[in-house]
Amino acid sequence: MDDSVVNRAAAIKLHNELKELSRTTSSAFSVGLIDEDNLFEWGVTMFGPPDTAYEGGLFKARMVFPKNYPFEPPTLTFESDMWHPNVYSDGRVCISILHNSGEDPHGYEESCERWNPTQTVETILLSVHAMLGHPNDESPANVDAAKMFRESPTDYRRKVQRCVERSMENF
Amino acid sequence: MDMHLELEDPSDWPDTLPRLRELDQLLRCPVCKEYFGTAMVTTSCGHTFCSLCVRRCLAQETRCPSCRVSLTESELHPNRLIDSIVHTFKNGRPQLLDALKDKADSAERSKQRAALKPKQGCVHERRMQEMDASQKRRRIGTRNAGISDNRVAHTSAVASSPVVELTSSDVELMANSDDDSDFMPDKISSPTRTRPATKLQSSVPCPNCQEPVRQARINWHLDRCLSGRPTRDTLAAGALPALGLQAAPAAHSALPRPTKLAYSLFSEAKLRRTLKDLGIPTKGDKQQMQARHVEWVNLYMANADSLTPVSHRLLLRRLAAWEESLAKPPADGTVKLAPASEGDVAEHAAKYADSFAALVTLANATRAKPTTVVSDSASDSLLSPP
Numbered sequence: 001m002d003d004s005v006v007n008r009a010a011a012i013k014l015h016n017e018l019k020e021l022s023r024t025t026s027s028a029f030s031v032g033l034i035d036e037d038n039l040f041e042w043g044v045t046m047f048g049p050p051d052t053a054y055e056g057g058l059f060k061a062r063m064v065f066p067k068n069y070p071f072e073p074p075t076l077t078f079e080s081d082m083w084h085p086n087v088y089s090d091g092r093v094c095i096s097i098l099h100n101s102g103e104d105p106h107g108y109e110e111s112c113e114r115w116n117p118t119q120t121v122e123t124i125l126l127s128v129h130a131m132l133g134h135p136n137d138e139s140p141a142n143v144d145a146a147k148m149f150r151e152s153p154t155d156y157r158r159k160v161q162r163c164v165e166r167s168m169e170n171f
Numbered sequence: 172m173d174m175h176l177e178l179e180d181p182s183d184w185p186d187t188l189p190r191l192r193e194l195d196q197l198l199r200c201p202v203c204k205e206y207f208g209t210a211m212v213t214t215s216c217g218h219t220f221c222s223l224c225v226r227r228c229l230a231q232e233t234r235c236p237s238c239r240v241s242l243t244e245s246e247l248h249p250n251r252l253i254d255s256i257v258h259t260f261k262n263g264r265p266q267l268l269d270a271l272k273d274k275a276d277s278a279e280r281s282k283q284r285a286a287l288k289p290k291q292g293c294v295h296e297r298r299m300q301e302m303d304a305s306q307k308r309r310r311i312g313t314r315n316a317g318i319s320d321n322r323v324a325h326t327s328a329v330a331s332s333p334v335v336e337l338t339s340s341d342v343e344l345m346a347n348s349d350d351d352s353d354f355m356p357d358k359i360s361s362p363t364r365t366r367p368a369t370k371l372q373s374s375v376p377c378p379n380c381q382e383p384v385r386q387a388r389i390n391w392h393l394d395r396c397l398s399g400r401p402t403r404d405t406l407a408a409g410a411l412p413a414l415g416l417q418a419a420p421a422a423h424s425a426l427p428r429p430t431k432l433a434y435s436l437f438s439e440a441k442l443r444r445t446l447k448d449l450g451i452p453t454k455g456d457k458q459q460m461q462a463r464h465v466e467w468v469n470l471y472m473a474n475a476d477s478l479t480p481v482s483h484r485l486l487l488r489r490l491a492a493w494e495e496s497l498a499k500p501p502a503d504g505t506v507k508l509a510p511a512s513e514g515d516v517a518e519h520a521a522k523y524a525d526s527f528a529a530l531v532t533l534a535n536a537t538r539a540k541p542t543t544v545v546s547d548s549a550s551d552s553l554l555s556p557p
Contacts, residue, residue: 007496009203009205012203012205013203013205015180016181016199019180019182020180020182067497068496068497070202071227071228071231116228116232116239117202117224117236118201118202118236118237143519143523
């Protein structure tokens with residue numbers, strides 16, 4: 001790596017987290033490096049939570065870490081098609097744990113829900129996994145999905161199931 | 172990239188020893204996942220972090236990174252015992268892992284031998300086995316000797332000066348510069364790998380206590396040794412925890428001590444002047460200078476917490492490296508959570524013009540009838556930004 005102090009600390013933390021996650025198996029997700037030489041970009045496969053519309057889905061996502069991780073949160077972007085109130089149409093996930101620490105300028109999120117440097121990849125992915133089954137339609141990233149989720153649950157379910165099918169085809 | 176990292180992490184311990192793995196995990200800072208470097212305990216909630224990690228966290232948010240109770244820097248206190256435990260554990264780690272590996276190897280060998288037993292009738296084969304075993308024994312013997320040699324080398328290194336926590340990146344930082352004039356030589360020789368072996372060999376035994384002392388420091392050592400005052404050498408060698416009682420060596424202040432500033436009260440010119448007085452780079456706009464000042468205060472304070480502070484010069488290089496690491500362009504494919512652009516907002520407004528109009532009518536209707544102020548929270552929240 002290079003000679004930078006923070007960068008190296010970030011790489012060590014990421015290395016440790018990756019080692020730890022590959023040692024254990026999770027029923028919610030699996031992770032790996034996209035490029036063996038770059039610890040700052042991870043590929044994630046999220047398993048659709050059981051007993052939800054997302055059940056059976058194998059959703060691919062990309063996690064990108066900032067150079068000063070863990071002092072700033074990573075970003076998580078779904079690469080599989082995703083229909084969810086808290087996922088932007090381009091796949092970016094909008095969840096409070098991925099928002100920088102401090103108070104929310106809009107006043108929607110408690111400071112205690114937001115990112116802090118002791119959070120890990122595991123806590124993020126578990127939060128996102130839980131979010132799939134329990135969308136927060138109070139503060140949606142995809143307004144259309146939120147509206148559909150609220151007003152016509154059957155259509156919402158059908159649309160999500162199409163995403164699930166596509167995610168399995170492309171796997 | 173991986174090659175340059177210390178590949179030490181809790182998963183080095185075999186699955187059969189979950190307690191050791193747990194201990195390894197517990198001796199790591201929850202923020203950086205490395206072994207604690209100058210551990211600080213919070214007096215309000217009792218959590219422990221590296222000094223630099225917790226100071227960086229507090230610069231962003233004045234809450235404990237673990238439990239989020241309100242926390243300020245005045246509530247941080249050094250936890251010297253943790254430093255000593257980490258130091259001991261880190262030093263013992265390779266030996267312990269080696270010993271575990273040897274044990275596993277010998278178990279493997281005895282299993283192999285048991286498998287060979289039925290063939291014992293053949294004298295020739297048995298002799299071969301015996302030879303093989305004695306060769307292995309000899310090999311183990313040399314390996315053990317190697318370990319003890321290492322240990323001796325290490326103890327003498329510790330004996331010659333207190334431990335300075337230098338990261339390997341620091342070693343690079345030092346290697347990159349040839350001007351190390353203000354660098355206290357006795358402070359950096361402790362990790363054997365940082366300096367060529369010849370440096371260590373230049374030590375001479377003290378005529379009074381027979382301790383190996385570096386030639387350059389022999390007069391200083393002798394003065395203290397003869398007058399019965401404790402020399403730092405014996406303190407470090409004998410009782411590392413006792414270091415906790417020793418006052419931290421004053422950070423040789425060639426530069427003034429920085430304090431936190433209320434940046435909003437500083438004009439760009441005034442901040443630049445302050446940075447200049449502190450002896451840190453003054454380039455960039457106000458925001459960059461502010462970020463640099465914050466990091467400088469963190470580095471300075473964490474260095475002051477340390478029992479073995481590094482020189483200002485190295486601290487300045489760490490500051491430069493920190494800045495450089497952030498200036499690097501993000502990796503390919505980085506997705507920035509950029510705020511919605513003007514175009515998006517306009518598009519959004521056009522798309523939902525009907526909904527907005529409906530909501531406005533609804534709001535006006537409820538305002539007209541103050542008795543039913545219960546607003547339709549469902550439609551309200553659709554207006555909220557994500």
